[in-house]
Amino acid sequence: MDDAEVDLLPEDVVKVVDKARSRGGAAVGDAAGGLKEKVEAVEAKAQEALAGLIHEGQEMAAGGARKLLGDAAYEKAGPQLEVLGALQPFFVPVIGGVVLLGGLRVVLGPRMGGRAGKLLCVPVLALALGLLSSDEASADVSAVLALALRLDDVVKLAVASAFFAATYLVADLCLGAGDGGSSAPRRRDLFRRYPRKLPPGRKEAFLHMLPLVLQTVTEELEPVFALPLDVYEYVKALMDYNVPGGQLDRGIMVLECMEQFEQARRFHKLGVEARCQAVTLGWCVEMLQASFFVADDVMSGANMRRAQPCWYKRPDVAQNAVNDAVLLKNFVFRVLQRHFGDKPYYARLQDLFLTVSYQTHLGVLLYLTRQSYTSPKDLNRFTQERWSSIAKYRIAMYSVYLPIAIGMVVNGVTDDAAYQQLEVVSAQMGEYIQAHEDYLSGLRGRGGDISSSKCTWLVVKALQKAGMDQRRALQQNYGVMDPAAVATVKALYNDLGLEGDFHQYEEEAYRNIKKSVRSPALRELPKGLFDTVLGAIFNNKSSHLT
Structure with a gap:
């Protein structure tokens, strides 16, 4: 019954209603007060029981530690054990959080479990902060700090190292989402x-x-x-x-x-x-x-x-x-x-491999199209420019440039001029490597390059020096799968003095490379780096880089 309805009643009835209300309110208040007292009593008993269990657990742990370590060792380790005891209130939420986050990774998988675990870090951290903000926890932390001051430096370092190691392991086990969200290692x-x-x-x-x-x-x-x-x-x-x-x-x-x-x-x-x-x-x-x-x-x-x-x-x-x-x-x-x-250099490293791979395939294309499969032999395709490009892109870029450029990328060299000059040096080295292989095959070997009609340093040089009759002999015998034809071409190379030309080229190539590596653009590279490469190329007449 609301107040408007009460106002319509006679005065004596109103008095009865008011008296009933006051009695009812007092009864409710008494009941609520009694219930509150009972709840508080139950809470007090529960806390007392919990404290008793914790105390019993501590006593059992202390007894077990004393029995395990012996009385003398136990007394000596007293401060460290007190630290662990003071940290006990934090063990339950931390262990619970680890179990929860690890369970998510098992149930939801590495990717979703990792994401969900990262989100759940917020309430777990809030719980830890709530414990730290309580009076009891603050007292515990103060006790830990006070005890830590009594520890020697070695123990302090060990405790700090163990703490950070445990933190890393928890993050690694519970929050890692794997490589690219896959189940790969x-x-x-x-x-x-x-x-x-x-x-x-x-x-x-x-x-x-x-x-x-x-x-x-x-x-x-x-x-x-x-x-x-x-x-x-x-x-x-x-x-x-x-x-x-x-x-x-x-x-x-x-x-x-x-x-x-x-x-x-x-x-x-x-x-x-x-x-x-x-x-x-x-x-x-x-x-x-x-x-x-x-x-x-x-x-x-x-x-x-x-x-x-x-x-x-x-x-x-x-x-x-x-x-x-x-x-x-x-x-x-x-x-x-x-x-x-x-790694911060990953994108540039990937671009380096992609670029060199592309350049190498261009060099292979130049090598494969040295002659047409459907047209008659055309010696005019054997030019100095084509041979130099084959040597640079098919050999030099991945044999010389790539290994050195990898070191530059990883070590943070970003100067474009350095990479451009390295390309120049690499091309010079690649040309020498290719020329040496051509010399060995064409003059010292069985002449496989001759019968295969390859674009070599020797045939390019021969075409530059040959007269009409010698050019006609090359046209008739080069690229012919016949030992007699190979012998004819070799004899022509000797008549043109190509062996002497190669040795002269070899000396000039070495001088040019030494000059190029002294370029200021390569100042960020170690001084002895190219000495190692040059030694591998010029001292090994087998040219093992091919």
Whole structure:
């Protein structure tokens, strides 16, 4: 009954209503007060019981610690145990948060679990801050700090190190979302698998790292891409057959370059992790070369490569080798992504590999189109410009430029002039490498370049010096699969004095390269870097870089 209705009642009835209201309110108030007292009594008993359980647990833990350590050791460790006791109120929310976040990763998967875990960090942190803001927690923290002041420096350092290590592990286990949201091993997991020590020798270090580099590709085929076991075995065979082998000169050059940068800038050797990363980048160069070799063998119809049958010659491969060459090149970028995707130089590193790969394929195109498949032989295609471009793009850019440019990128060299001058130097070195190989094949070898009608330094030089009769002899015999024709061309080379011309060219090439490497544009590069490369090229007459 509201007040408006009460006003309509007679006066005596109103008095009765008011009296009833006052009695009812008092009864409700008494009941509420009694209930509150009962609740408070229950809470007090619960807190007392909880405190008793905690105290019993502490006593049991202390007794167990005393029994485990012995009385003397227990007394000595008293301050440290007091610290742990003071931190006890924080154990439950922290452990609960870890279990909750870890459970989310198991139930929702690495990607969604990681995202949800990061969102749930907000209420977990709020809970921890709430505990810290309470009077009891503040007293506990004060006690911890007071106790810590009594600890010696070694114990303080150990406690701090343990705290930060535990924080990192919790974040790693509960909040990591994996590499690209996939179930593949995370990038930091790859770093953890780097060996603690590499063999001191460069080639030995390369071979030691090879299984991990190959595993970077093969280990994700089934869990990430759901490929069957037979595909895994095929890819593994592809990489085992084609990537290792040879002298690993290009890949080792990456490691040498990185070592010299470290020595020149920081005056010490590469650390183990940096050395592992340098070797990984070196294997990327070797893997890129393997893709070129597999494709080249198919196009040229070669039979042998590195003292074993070419990959496409295997009965279980055949024309699949075309796709395998593409796969090998793509594996390079997968390794780069998984090992270096979080590095600040990753984008420039990826662009470097893409650019050099593109340039190399242009060089191969120049090499393949040296003569037409449908038109008569045209010696006018064998020009100095075409030969120089083949040497630069087919050989120099990935054999010389790429290994050195990798070291520049990783070490933060951003001056475009430095990269342009490096390209000039690399082209000069590539020309010498190609010229030396042409000299060995055309004058000292069986003349395979002659019968295959290749655009070589020798045939270009011969066409520049030949008279009409000699040019006619070249037209009739060059590119003919006949030993007599090959012998005729070789005799013509000797008549033109091309061996002496080559040795003169060799001296001029060395002087020009030495002049180019002294360019101010290369001032950011270690001084001894090009001495190593020049020594490998000019002191090894086998020109092992090809």
